[in-house]
Amino acid sequence: MFQLSDLLYDIGKWMGIAGFILLTLLIFSGDTARFWDRYIGLDKIIKFQKKFSYFVAFFVILHPLLFIIARKTVFGFLIPNFSYVPLALGIISLYIFIVVMIASYFYKRISNLVWQYIHVLTYILFFFSIYHAFNWGSDRDDFILIYVVSLIMILIGIIYRTQYKIRNKISNAFTVDSIKQETSDTYTLNLKSKKPFDFKAGQFCFLRINKNRLYARHPFTVSSAPNDNVTSFTIKHAGRFTETARTLKTGEKISVEGPFGVFIPKPDKDLVFIAGGVGITPFMSILKDRINNNSNQNITLIYCSRGKDDIIFKNEIDSINKSWFKKIYVLNSTDGALFPCEQGYISNKIIEKYVNNIQNSLYYICGPEKMKNSAKKILGDLKVDKSSIFTEDFFW
Numbered sequence: 001m002f003q004l005s006d007l008l009y010d011i012g013k014w015m016g017i018a019g020f021i022l023l024t025l026l027i028f029s030g031d032t033a034r035f036w037d038r039y040i041g042l043d044k045i046i047k048f049q050k051k052f053s054y055f056v057a058f059f060v061i062l063h064p065l066l067f068i069i070a071r072k073t074v075f076g077f078l079i080p081n082f083s084y085v086p087l088a089l090g091i092i093s094l095y096i097f098i099v100v101m102i103a104s105y106f107y108k109r110i111s112n113l114v115w116q117y118i119h120v121l122t123y124i125l126f127f128f129s130i131y132h133a134f135n136w137g138s139d140r141d142d143f144i145l146i147y148v149v150s151l152i153m154i155l156i157g158i159i160y161r162t163q164y165k166i167r168n169k170i171s172n173a174f175t176v177d178s179i180k181q182e183t184s185d186t187y188t189l190n191l192k193s194k195k196p197f198d199f200k201a202g203q204f205c206f207l208r209i210n211k212n213r214l215y216a217r218h219p220f221t222v223s224s225a226p227n228d229n230v231t232s233f234t235i236k237h238a239g240r241f242t243e244t245a246r247t248l249k250t251g252e253k254i255s256v257e258g259p260f261g262v263f264i265p266k267p268d269k270d271l272v273f274i275a276g277g278v279g280i281t282p283f284m285s286i287l288k289d290r291i292n293n294n295s296n297q298n299i300t301l302i303y304c305s306r307g308k309d310d311i312i313f314k315n316e317i318d319s320i321n322k323s324w325f326k327k328i329y330v331l332n333s334t335d336g337a338l339f340p341c342e343q344g345y346i347s348n349k350i351i352e353k354y355v356n357n358i359q360n361s362l363y364y365i366c367g368p369e370k371m372k373n374s375a376k377k378i379l380g381d382l383k384v385d386k387s388s389i390f391t392e393d394f395f396w
Helices: 004-031 033-040 042-071 085-105 112-136 140-171 240-246 277-292 314-318 348-354 369-381
Strands: 173-183 186-192 204-208 218-221 231-236 253-260 270-276 299-305 325-331 361-366 389-391
Touching: 004 033, 004 042, 004 112, 004 140, 033 042, 042 085, 085 112, 112 140, 186 240, 218 231, 218 277, 231 240, 231 277, 270 277, 270 369, 277 299, 277 314, 277 361, 299 348, 325 348, 348 369, 361 369, 369 389
Parallel strands: 270 299, 270 361, 299 325, 361 389
Antiparallel strands: 173 186, 173 253, 186 231, 204 218, 204 253
16 A cells, blocks of 8 residues: 655655765765866866755755654654664764755865864765665665775775875975065965976966964965966955965965866967956966967957056056957946047957957956856857857856
């Protein structure tokens, strides 16, 4: 005879298996994110993980919830009873998962040391979960391959993450060389390292300052070119971290993790850079690199800014006197009436006016979300193929 409670209980079991598989993928993707960065870009991986974690939470929480509804009891599935160790560890796993989710949400307010301990909790979560699934489920033999593959994935992730941490701890020590004010709300932090720092123009790094209780790392794009004497990050004032970085003294230490990202222009077509505000930083690095390497790839820079005084690197951009380079300033305000620029915002007309070969160019966009979305829509209206449009995501 059909029983709704039995159906809900069976669905709850499948939710548990699905949640376990997804949890494995979430932990594995986090531990190996720096490996996949070279193919996908760490910014996109982190944004994916944030969204994916909510998807995982849906299955993990529904697993005991359906059991509670089916059996009409709460305490048996929410209060650990160590007479049944596998079930007790499953319940504890649920609470660890909730703690990790909350900690992830408040990541910027948690010290790096505490965060490392919380990350260890994810491994405890996994091993408790696999023990619970393997020793409590009545149909465990049907899923033995899933358990074995999951265990191998997690062990690979632990090994990769550990060796990366050891290698990066040795090579990420930088000191402040100088700080240059660019505009009223942006400055360039110039850093030096005893060891060569290899990166590709367009990539970003995480900076960490060990003072003023600034716990979290923060991502910034490199604005210098590879092989420059200093490694530079051009930063906009946006909180305690950026204010503390601005007041660092020459010789003070700062940790740099990276480089990351795949916002690196391809060499086979004309390039169109669409920048907004501090989104000019990767393009400045790329332009310097092209000049240093005597490149002749055609580049059109469309730089959107509030006003003339807000244009970062204006002197450097204006000094680029190359046949392959063309710049267009787009100012939101009217204070540039006597200044060579376009007034307003990025538009179809501006693209059509300045881009010679719209369909056969590659477009790279970096700036505020509103500008980035507007630029992508405009390019879509102009029938530019999506595969020719690349964006740098602000994910922090």
